[in-house]
Amino acid sequence: MKRELIHLENVVKTFGSLMVLDEIDLTIHENEFMTLLGPSGCGKTTLLRIIGGFESPDTGKIIFDGKDITQVPPNKRPINTVFQKYSLFSHMNVEENIAFGPKINGKSSDYIRDKIKYALKLVNLDGYEKHDVTKLSGGQQQRIAIARAVVNEPKVLLLDEPLSALDLKLRRAMRNELVRINRETGITFVFVTHDQEEALSMSDTVVVMNQGYIQQVGTPENVYNEPENAFVADFIGDSNIIDGVMVRDKLVRIFGREYPCVDVGFPEECPVDVQIRPEDITLDVPQENSLNGTVTRVGFWGMSYDITVDTGDFEWLVQSIHGRKVGEKVSLHLDPYNIQIMKKPQSEDEAVSREI
Amino acid sequence: MFRTIGIRNLFLAPFCIWAGIFIFVPLLFMFYYGLTTPAGNFTFENILMIFQTEFFYSLKMSVLLAFISTAVCLLLAYPLCLILVDRAKSAGAIITLLFILPLWMNSLLSTMAWQTILERDGTLNQILRLLSLPDFTLINTATAIVIGMVYNYLPYMVLPLYVALTKIDKSIIEAAKDLGANTWQTFYKIILPLSLPGAVSGITMVFIPALTTFAISALLGGGRILLIGNVIEQEFTFEYNWNLGAALSIVLMIFIVVNMALTVFFENSHEEEKN
Numbered sequence: 001m002k003r004e005l006i007h008l009e010n011v012v013k014t015f016g017s018l019m020v021l022d023e024i025d026l027t028i029h030e031n032e033f034m035t036l037l038g039p040s041g042c043g044k045t046t047l048l049r050i051i052g053g054f055e056s057p058d059t060g061k062i063i064f065d066g067k068d069i070t071q072v073p074p075n076k077r078p079i080n081t082v083f084q085k086y087s088l089f090s091h092m093n094v095e096e097n098i099a100f101g102p103k104i105n106g107k108s109s110d111y112i113r114d115k116i117k118y119a120l121k122l123v124n125l126d127g128y129e130k131h132d133v134t135k136l137s138g139g140q141q142q143r144i145a146i147a148r149a150v151v152n153e154p155k156v157l158l159l160d161e162p163l164s165a166l167d168l169k170l171r172r173a174m175r176n177e178l179v180r181i182n183r184e185t186g187i188t189f190v191f192v193t194h195d196q197e198e199a200l201s202m203s204d205t206v207v208v209m210n211q212g213y214i215q216q217v218g219t220p221e222n223v224y225n226e227p228e229n230a231f232v233a234d235f236i237g238d239s240n241i242i243d244g245v246m247v248r249d250k251l252v253r254i255f256g257r258e259y260p261c262v263d264v265g266f267p268e269e270c271p272v273d274v275q276i277r278p279e280d281i282t283l284d285v286p287q288e289n290s291l292n293g294t295v296t297r298v299g300f301w302g303m304s305y306d307i308t309v310d311t312g313d314f315e316w317l318v319q320s321i322h323g324r325k326v327g328e329k330v331s332l333h334l335d336p337y338n339i340q341i342m343k344k345p346q347s348e349d350e351a352v353s354r355e356i
Numbered sequence: 357m358f359r360t361i362g363i364r365n366l367f368l369a370p371f372c373i374w375a376g377i378f379i380f381v382p383l384l385f386m387f388y389y390g391l392t393t394p395a396g397n398f399t400f401e402n403i404l405m406i407f408q409t410e411f412f413y414s415l416k417m418s419v420l421l422a423f424i425s426t427a428v429c430l431l432l433a434y435p436l437c438l439i440l441v442d443r444a445k446s447a448g449a450i451i452t453l454l455f456i457l458p459l460w461m462n463s464l465l466s467t468m469a470w471q472t473i474l475e476r477d478g479t480l481n482q483i484l485r486l487l488s489l490p491d492f493t494l495i496n497t498a499t500a501i502v503i504g505m506v507y508n509y510l511p512y513m514v515l516p517l518y519v520a521l522t523k524i525d526k527s528i529i530e531a532a533k534d535l536g537a538n539t540w541q542t543f544y545k546i547i548l549p550l551s552l553p554g555a556v557s558g559i560t561m562v563f564i565p566a567l568t569t570f571a572i573s574a575l576l577g578g579g580r581i582l583l584i585g586n587v588i589e590q591e592f593t594f595e596y597n598w599n600l601g602a603a604l605s606i607v608l609m610i611f612i613v614v615n616m617a618l619t620v621f622f623e624n625s626h627e628e629e630k631n
Contacts, residue, residue: 054530074533087531091549100545101535152535 011060038209389602402603496578520554
C-alpha cells in the first residue's frame with residue numbers, strides 16, 4: 001500500500017444554511033490519481049478548494065504528511081491547482097507564466113530556465129516560451145496551466161474540471177496526457193469532474209459524491225461493477241434499478257420471480273435495491289417460465305442498440321449489439337454474477353442521495 | 357452598398373455639424389486670437405508670454421497641484437476599489453454609487469462647502485477648538501486646493517479603476533496565491549498590471565480637469581494662488597486681453613495633448629514588450 005499523503009478528518013462546510021460537505025473523511029495516497037466524481041452541487045469543487053486552501057472548513061482537519069495544515073494559506077501549501085478556466089496571466093507570455101511560481105520562491109534564473117524547458121516538454125509544447133498566452137488555443141492554454149503548476153514540484157496537483165472546456169477529441173487526448181504526467185512526475189493528482197467516463201478511464205481511485213456525502217470510494221472497476229448504493233449505480237453508467245427482496249443468501253426475489261445471485265450477508269426477507277447493467281441482459285425468443293416482454297423503443301448508438309423492453313412490471317433498458325424491432329416479443333435472461341444487490345438507504349440523509 | 361453608406365453618412369451629419377459649430381469653429385477662433393495682435397497681425401508673442409515668470413509660475417503650480425491631486429486620488433482609489441470588488445456584487449455597486457454621488461451635486465456648491473469647512477472660523481477649526489486643539493487653518497493654501505480637487509475628481513478615478521478591477525477574474529488572483537505569491541506580490545505582479553488601463557484612464561480623467569480648473573482654485577485659494585486656469589480667466593474677464601488668454605489656452609492644450617500622446621505611447625510600448 002502506498003504512503004498516506006493527505007488525510008481529511010471530519011470536514012464540514014456550510015454556506016449559510018446550505019450543507020455543502022457533511023463530515024467528510026478521506027485519505028489520499030502518494031502518487032495516486034484520485035477523482036472526485038459527482039453531479040454539480042455535490043460538494044466536489046468545495047472539497048478541492050478546501051484542500052487547496054481557498055476555503056476553510058467549518059470544522060474538521062486537513063492533515064498533510066502528518067502535519068495539520070487546516071489554517072495554512074494557499075501560498076504556503078505544497079499543493080498547486082489547475083483551474084477550470086486555466087486562469088493564465090494574460091499580461092505575461094508563456095515563459096513568464098511558468099516562471100511565476102519559481103521566481104516567487106526565489107529560484108535562480110538558470111534553474112528556472114531549465115525548469116521551463118522541462119515543463120514545456122512535459123506538456124508537449126517545446127519552443128512555446130515566447131508565445132502570447134491569449135493567442136493559444138484552449139487545449140494549449142490548459143497545457144500551460146498544467147506546466148505552470150507542475151514546475152513548482154508540488155506534492156499534490158489539484159485539477160478542477162480542467163477538461164470541461166475542451167472539445168471531445170482534445171478531451172480524450174488530454175486524458176492520456178494527464179495520466180502520463182501523473183506517472184512521469186510522481187505527483188499526486190486530485191481531479192474533479194462530473195464526467196463518469198473521465199473518472200473511470202483515468203483514475204486509480206474514484207470518490208463518488210452526492211449532496212455533500214461520499215457515496216463510495218473505490219477503483220473504477222469497483223464503483224462500476226460493485227456500486228454500494230442506488231445513487232452510485234445510477235450515476236455511473238446506465239442501470240436498471242429494481243426493488244427486490246432477499247429470500248436468503250444467493251437468492252433474490254424480483255417481481256415475484258426468484259433469481260440466483262452471488263451476494264450474501266443480508267437478513268432473510270430484507271428489502272434491497274437490485275441493479276442490473278443493461279449490457280448484462282441477454283434477449284432471446286419468448287419462452288415459458290422466463291421473464292417475457294415487448295420491445296417498446298429501439299435507439300441506435302453506433303456501437304450498440306439501446307432497447308427498451310416492457311415486462312408489465314418494469315421498463316428494462318437493454319444494450320445489445322443486435323437490433324430488435326418495436327413490438328417484438330422477447331425474453332430477458334440474467335446471469336447470477338450480473339445481479340448486484342445493494343442495501344436500501346436506512347436514514348433520511350441516505351435517502352436524499354437517491355433523488356438524482 | 358452605396359445606399360447603406362449614404363444613409364449612414366446621413367445619420368452622421370448632425371454630429372458632424374455639431375462638432376463643426378461647437379468644437380472646430382471655436383478652436384479656429386482660439387487659434388486666431390492666440391496668434392494675432394489686437395490689430396489682427398500675426399504674432400508668436402502671445403504664445404511666448406508663457407515664459408514670463410508669473411505665467412510660467414502659474415503653469416508650474418497647476419502641473420504640481422494636478423499631479424499631487426492625481427497621485428492622492430490614485431492612492432485613495434486603489435485600496436477602496438480593491439475592497440469593493442472583494443464584496444458581493446450588490447454591496448460593491450451601492451458603495452461605488454455613494455462614492456460617485458458627489459458627481460450629482462453642483463461642484464461649485466460642494467467646493468463652497470469645503471470653503472466653510474476649511475476657513476478660519478470654519479467647521480474644522482470649531483471641532484478642533486471643542487477638543488482644545490490648536491487651530492489648523494487651511495483655506496487659501498495649496499493644500500486646500502488639493503483637497504478640493506481630490507474631492508471633486510475622485511469619482512473619475514474610482515469609476516474606471518473599479519471597472520478594470522472587476523474584470524480581473526477571481527481565479528487569476530487565486531492562481532497567483534496558489535503559486536506562492538503573498539498579498540503584496542499578488543497586487544504588484546498581477547492586479548496592478550492587469551488594472552493598469554483603468555488606472556491610466558483614471559489618471560487622464562483626473563489630471564486634465566485638475567490642470568485646467570479655475571473654480572476650485574478661486575474658491576479655495578482665495579486669489580493667493582493663481583493657477584493657469586485663473587490666469588486665463590483673468591485675461592478674458594478682467595484684462596480683456598483675449599489674445600493673451602487664447603494663447604495661454606493654446607499652450608495648455610498643447611501641454612495636455614503632448615501628455616496624452618506620451619501616455620498612449622507608454623501604454624503601447626508596454627503592450628509590445630509583452631509580444
